[in-house]
Amino acid sequence: SAYTELETHILNILNDNPNGLSDDSLSKKLKNVDITSKTEALNKLLEKTRIMVVSQDNGELAYKYIDEEEAQRRRELSPEEYVVYQFIEESGNKGMWINDIKKVTKLAAKTGEIVKKLEKKGFIKSVKTIKAKNKKVWMVMNVEPSQEVTGGMLADDVFDRDLMDLLGQKCVEFIRAQGRCDRKQVSIFIRSLSLSQIDLSDEDLFRILETQVFDGRIEIVDDVVKEGYLQSSSGTVLPNNIYKVSNWYTPRLIFNEIPC
Template sequence: MEAAMTAILDLFKRMPEGIPQHVVPAELAGTPASVQRDAVNRLLKDKKIQLQMSANDSNTFVYKEVEAGKSARLKGLAPEFLLVYQCIEAAGNTGVWTKDMKFKTNLQQPQITKILKELETRTLVKAIKPVNQPSKKFYMLYDLEPAREITGGAWYTDQDYDSEFIQVLQTQCFKFIKQEGDPTLEDVSTFIHDKGISRVQLRDEDVMMILNTLEYDGQIEKIDSPDGEDRFRQALLAIPESSAFTSIPCGVCPVFNECTPDGPISPATCVYFQQWLEF
């Protein structure tokens, strides 16, 4: 049986994504079926492999190899504990909502709560709260980093939108572009990294978002360069903060397009227009 167990584990070198159940008998054709079955059961019992639903086909089950350290932490867990663990593992770095676990595992909520507590104690899973659903508790594997859509990315700190951090980046990027003269996106990203301005690792896409806000505000503009790479410079014609039109209520009215002389929204009934005339 030891030889059969070794042969099964060797299959993961060729199939790291998982071994379909039907593959084992074909690969171990020279081994009696009873020995194959005992080898698989022993590997499952020792938590060296686990049986999961295929990510590509819900009707197919595959054997997945369990990491050595994780195997020790999983040892001794009852089948229902492993079921919850596998449900969380399948969710990846986006996590799974506790109520969704109930439907996916067919276990009762009090039982799931007890299981989650034990899995957290063993540092196998951890609880997270998505920034867009703070009232819901999700679970994911302990060693995984949450996806950006869960944490909110670089612009959120402890699930709060960090407007001060964004303003600091905007100010520093504008100063750099003004002083440097026609830098590229890579130049700006390198500047932020080298100066230690950001306490989190920013991707080029994150820096581009900051540059876009500066461009929309009329502080910088994008220009073409001979090398075909986009560059940025201080805007030659900055957008004025106010004008004659914005000084009157109509210039900043959010329902301006719905305002008509005889409609429910009209200059005659506009309290803001009347206050402006009195002023």
């Protein structure tokens, strides 16, 4: 259906603010709009699934933009499915336990059935969590689970010592070839090799480098930080150390076995 001039204006404002805007922040950008008109427009946009309400880190509610294609997908959901989906969406990369979904939606026994429907329609996925064996959390399909949920490539069920050794060796070889380089440069290089079938998180790569430092193969250059602290994809802040190969380190030589 068509949008009013005010609805279009609100959509443009929210589109320019991808992290969302609180009610106060939005009101400041709608200087000459009275509260009644603003409320009516927001309710219409919520009905059309063109905006969503989310909780910010400070606990304040905010409005976020939804593009037309995504809005069309959401309109295919029943009211109950949409309620469940919104709560799962708000849980972000940590996901939600099925019992927590039951509590917040108050849908009791129907929750499991609705979750399965959302999974079948491709809206959500289940992810095994390291916090409880054989249990899983639910999150939106295109969200990458946090390290806190999966444990990364160093989790027990995916740990691969040979792969860890290989990645460590490649890190050292790259640093040796560069002379000096920071963690960000090493991360870009290692990911470009595509040696792991598991997506390597920033935390995984940081721990691989820390292992090489501990083993004496590389060292941190005077604790110099090239670009301060960088935030990883899961939100963890990690130091962007500059590394060099240890002076005494001799690269491993691999000889071919020649049969007698």
